[in-house]
Amino acid sequence: MGDHITIGAASPRIQYLASGTDTVFTYPFPIFRPSDIAVYLGEERLYEGFSVTGAGRSGGGTVVFDMPPPAGTVVTLRRLLTLGRVTDFQENGELRAAVLNDELDVQAAALQQVAEEAARALRFAPFDTAPEPVLPSRAARANRLIGFDSAGVLSLYPATGGGEVSGTFLQAGAGAVPRPVTEKLAETLSVRDFGAAGDGLTDDRAALEAAFAAAATGGRIVLIPEGDFLVSGPVALPAAAAGLVMRGRILYAGSSPAAVLTLGSGGPGAVQGRLWQGIRVVRTVPSDWSSEDDIGVLLRTPSDCSIEIAEASGFTIGVQVLAESAAATGTTLTLGRIANNRIGLDLRSGDSAGALSTLRVVGGRFVVAASVNPSLERFGVRVSAPPGANRAPSGLVFDSPFFALGAGSAAGIPFLVETDGRSLVARDIRLSGPGSIVARHTGSAEDHLYDVAAATVPGPLAVEYGVGAGRAGAAVVSRQAAIPSLALSRPVATIANLRASAFRWSATQTGFDQLACIDGTAAAPATLAAAARPGLDGYTLGPRGVTLGPGRGLGFVVRTGACRNFALALDGDPVRLVVFCFDASGALLTDAAGVLVRLSTGAITYDAARGWWVSAAELNEATGTALPAIWLSPLVATALIGVVRGAANAELRGLRLTADPRHAPSLLFGLPGLPHGKRELVAETSWDPPALVPNASAVQTVTVPGAAIGDHVTVGFGVASADVLFFGTVFAADTVAVMAWNRSAFTIDLPSGTLRLRVIKT
Known part of the structure; x- marks a missing residue:
């Protein structure tokens, strides 16, 4: 170990808060060898990525990291010795002071390590008169809580008393205050607290209804934990409940069409700011799609809510957002697997006051097997309203929906718009399966944009306008193998x-x-x-x-x-x-x-x-x-x-x-059969002018359809001559007179040539 080191009174542990740039951290206590120091980043102990200097020095040394620890990370350096003696003194051997000092140094360091660990354990103060905290036997402490009585003596208490949990709870962190354990546990209600089995066999409808009613009374969030919770009839979470969090799923085993899970029931208007998360509702026997009362999840007038539907499968309507008596607005709806429903998502106005606006739908895997009711049309998303209801939804945005509607003999259409609203935008649509129709419009909707990112249909995609469509208010932009073209108009x-x-x-x-x-x-x-x-x-x-x-x-x-x-x-x-x-x-x-x-x-x-x-x-x-x-x-x-x-x-x-930039349609004008749109008319004919004596002229008439008196005429002749000049004029509709004039002093007989005319309209 080299020269003798001194074991001072320094604590064998030090911590730093990383700056994000520093790599060198000092430890002020001695170690005997580099392996005697333990290095932690946060709660994780490191075994590599650093080097240690200063082993064997009384004043300590440094830990040098290969990369700076992230800013804000707690860096802990601790001396950690292996507690055990691995040396021995020989009988009648020489006992040197250096060897003895080294042994005592190791023992002193080990004692400091044990003292530091004991200081971090639960202890009684030296002046405390309480007895030693010896735990009773296992049988005596079963189903009991450890606590302290009024004198501060360790005692056991019943886990329940009068239907409530005894004791208090103190959250970790500065500023936390003690609270009754009962109050802490009641923050979230679990349906298991009300007897729900979640085994997929027991009818848990009554337990769910009891939990929902309790959540409404106390304004609490209901938890449906892991498991399959079978219900024989519909259940409804009142609007007064703070929310619903599901980790399991609800299985509907009833035979009658019904809205299996209604969220936000009983409210007089919009349901504001609720959290409905991880919702999963599955029909055990798939619907025959004969009744639109058959709904997996019914969301009643949600406004500024955060909603996540993880699954809705086997219904006529998988998920319905119903706006009644107030506007459903400002809500974000995140969708997962929406499977084997005739209508995956129905955005519906229920009455004249039930407006739908600024709703955002994120994701959604809308899938229907081809074998499910193959003779019936199926739709991914429907925007609907009964007679007399508000027919003007606006600001509906869909981000990255996927559609695989697996139609049999009937059509599978991603969007069905039955209303007259404006500004529906569907972005990054993914289409899988046959069918080129992206949307069907049966109302007077306008400013609807369907942006298709990928499709398995090789041909063009379109909007279908059905009976009752008042206007062609939609456009399909297909980016499937068309990005370069779409970049230009x-x-x-x-x-x-x-x-x-x-x-x-x-x-x-x-x-x-x-x-x-x-x-x-x-x-x-x-x-x-x-x-x-x-x-x-x-x-x-x-x-x-x-x-x-x-x-x-x-x-x-x-x-x-x-x-x-x-x-x-x-x-x-x-x-x-x-x-x-x-x-x-x-x-x-x-x-x-x-x-x-x-x-x-x-x-x-x-x-x-x-x-x-x-x-x-x-x-x-x-x-x-x-x-x-x-x-x-x-x-x-x-x-x-x-x-x-x-x-x-x-x-x-x-x-x-x-x-459409993917096509180059030709503009038709100035053609023989379509003379419109062209101010220049051309014609040509063969002419053999007669022999012209000096200063004589000859005239030839040429038919030029469209020529009118007053048009400008230019004339060219296919035989070169510097002494015979050609002039033209329109002297009647569609007729041009061309004159050849011999300006020379001798007779000229030009051979036959081509007479070319250009009539220019001004």
Whole structure:
């Protein structure tokens, strides 16, 4: 051990509070070898990750950590010797002072260690007259509590007395005060306190009801511990109870449809700020889905509550949030396994005052086996309201739900929206199994967004609009293998300045770049060419825009292809949106083919006299309806999408048509059969001018459909000549006269060549 060390009066234990940066910690007591020191971080003893210096020195040494202990961690350094003698003095041997001192040093260090440990044990003060704390025999202390009588003498007390636990409880920590043990134990009520067996065989309904009633009386939280608690009928936790925490589950063995577990019953209005956690309710015999009274968990008007449903399985409705007489708002609902229910989660307004708003649903694994009632449709989430109830839920948010609805011969649809509310957002939806329908709308809901993160369906996903759907108020964004495309919008056409795009089509008519003119006074057109007019009268060009006169409109002609969804944006006065629909041959499609067009911002109806679908309300920025989304039936091959004058003359300044960025629908204009939207007309023909004597000329007429008197004409000829000049002019509708003039002093006979014309409308 080297030179003799001195065992001073220093405590063989020291503690530090780590700063998060220091690695070196000093111990002020001597040790004989590095292994004699025990190192703790918090409650954990370390055996590596540090080194020890200073062994054999009287003043102690240091413990150096490889990495700084985390800030706020208690670092304990303690001398810990192995108590036992491993040396001996030899008979008649030399007894040196150094050897004897070392032995005495070890004994002194061992005594300090024992004294330090004894100081941390329960002890009586030296002046205390109490007898030694010797425990009675095991039989004598069975089912008894250890305590002290009025004289401070150790005594045994009954574990129960008068139905209550004796003694007090003192919580660890500064500022804690003694409390009766009875009060401490009564903070949470366990259903086992009321006789619940939890064995999955005994009917525990009465025990649960008794525990729920006691919790309501005292404003307590009820605990359902581990186990299967069988009930033969429904049970209800009153609104006055502080909450319910479940670690086990409730098994429903009844035969009648019922709300098995009702949370928040009996309250006059919203149930505020409750904690319902770990709820698990399972039907022992799966429902046949014939009655909507068959509900696993019924949550009555929860407001600002924290709710966790771990499982609800085998019912017609797994979980129902019912808002009655007040608003259910501000609640977060966390869902686990919602299995084999016809409707997994039902968000329902029960009456006119029962509003649903700002509810957040987190997670949810909505699964239905294909073998469960295979002929019946099933839904993950339903938003519903009976006649006369509030039909305007708003601010419903779903985060990361998963749907595997395993439909047999019937549809399995993740969302069924039967109301007229706004702003339902479902984010990061996961879909597994067949079916491309993400949601079915049967009301006039709007601003609903379904964001699909992953799906096993390879084709496009959609919203289905059922009978009673008043508007196409939803959009599906599928991020399945489409993130790069969705990062960009897909513009079909943009007319940033309608006034600048206007040109004179004829002496009395105006045309527009890329746009078809629409005549709202004409009868229904039979073909696309008849509907898309290249020019009309009735447009007034102002300083910054174009005013639509009575019956006048403008629109884009687009080939829809696989693209079903478009959006139209405008800068201008209120107008009505119109859509003409045509098949692949360009023939007009009527409502005899069914509903061909739906609109996100309101109703749209078919006008047989005009052959168009027209919005019921005007597009108006002031009312938030100026940016409509348009859905087209798969029957539509080509559409003319535009606007027409509404109740009053309307000035338009800009128009923009966009589409799903995964598609690139083509804009049709300036084609031989669709001349609209192009201010430049071209034509060419062969011509063999006659021999021209000096200063003579020859004239050739060329038909250019759309050419009008006053248009600018440029002429080119396919044979080069510096002395024969060519001029053109429109002298009649659709007819251009071309003159060849010989300006030289000699006769020129040009060979046959190609005459090329460009008619420009201004």
